[in-house]
Amino acid sequence: MNNACRKKDSHREHRIEICGQKGRAHLQFTATTVSRGPVDGSRRPGARLVFGEFKVRKIIHVDMDAFYASVEQRDDPKLRGRPVIVAWKGNRSVVCAASYEARTSGVRSAMPALRAEQLCPDAIFIAPDFTRYRAVSRQVRDIFKRHTYLIEPLSLDEAYLDVTTNKTGLPTATLVARTIREQIRHELNLTASAGVAPNKFLAKLASDWRKPDGLFVIQPEEVDAFLLPLPVGRLPGVGKVTEEKLAKLGIKTVSEHQFGRYGVRLFELARGVDETEVIPDRPTQSISVEDTFERDVPLLETEPMIRRLAEKLWLASRNESRIARTVVLKLKTTEFKTLTRSRTPDVPPSSCEELIDIALKLRERVDLSPQQLYRLVGIGLSNFREPEEFNGQPSLFQLHE
Secondary structure: OHHHHHOOOEEEEEEEEEHHHOOOEEEEEEEEEEEEEOOOOOOOOOOOEEEEEEOOOOOOEEEEEEEEHHHHHHHOHHHHHOOEEEEOOOOEEEEEOHHHHHOOOOOOOOEEEHHHHOOOOEEEEEOOOOHHHHHHHHHHHHHHHHHOOOEEEOOOOEEEEEEEOOOOOOOOOOHHHHHHHHHHHHOOOOOOEEEEOOHHHHHHHOOOOOOOEEEEEEEHHHHHHOOOOEEHHHHHOOHHHHHHHHHOOOOOOOOOOOOOOOOOOHHHHHOOOOOOOOOOOOOOOOOEEEEEEEEEEHHHHHHHHHHHHHHHHHHOOOOOEEEEEOOOOOEOHHHHOEEEEEEEEOOOOOOOHHHHHHHHHHHHHHHOOOOEEEEEEEEEEEEOOOOOHHOOOOOOOOOOO
């Protein structure tokens, strides 16, 4: 064969995303077509060779163990092995985090601090230091970045990682997860739990399976054996009320997945189907601030707090490049009933005063008794849009500098 006459081979790569059996494992098929030119210089088409491979997505969910409390115990040796509760100690405070020593007494995050103190009277209360927690979270994120570009943070202490193709060349997602956990332990002196699975939903379930300091893997062929016996309350979106309604219909485990009007999404999750991708740098969907009063107050006395929160929210919003269209007011009554009122004005607020004005007008739409007392108020911005969508209208970040 005269190699000098052979034309240069051309390679084309095609990627096709399909769902595997029953949509359970998201698969990526990569086909490489090699077109070989004729050896004699003619116009005859060359041979076409197609090579292909299927890739099951490999998702890791990493969840730091009792993150805020663990940072406090790491930085203060006197706290190690002791029940630690991260919260402001006061009548209206709630628990931000609890060490596992405190959790054995029934203390949980978001629990009223007074209740936590009753459950665990020997607990050491530590005021939260979010500046320090954010710094440690960035260190954890730096470890993630060694392994993949596809990182989707959920909060300071947890994130999804897509390691279908990883940067370090490790052969399996399990080995990537194990390596990440070891690096966090050795470099930061903290522990993390991890779940490995073909999709985000299953990976999050798996990370909780062997907490604390655990690793659990769900292989594609193991999905049914793992998922079907679980209580239906383990599915995202199934709270206590929905779980009780499903129980009345005879649905107590995931295997009994005839959800009917309770939604296609629950039906899919019950079968292990979750095609959502790991999205790095996900744009902000909403921002909000809230605070609890020292004592319950009537609606008319909430204005000073609304003004303070609006100023804080306005400052936070100026870090966003996109424009928020919707303003939300949140109130929580003495009886812990939550009320929300929202408004989407034709023109987004262009100053803090306009934001305050909208929030106060939303307060006027609360129609409970004047004697009703409130324990919490909050303000939020949502429905963010790109500046171009406002037809040249000046951005709220360009006004009132």
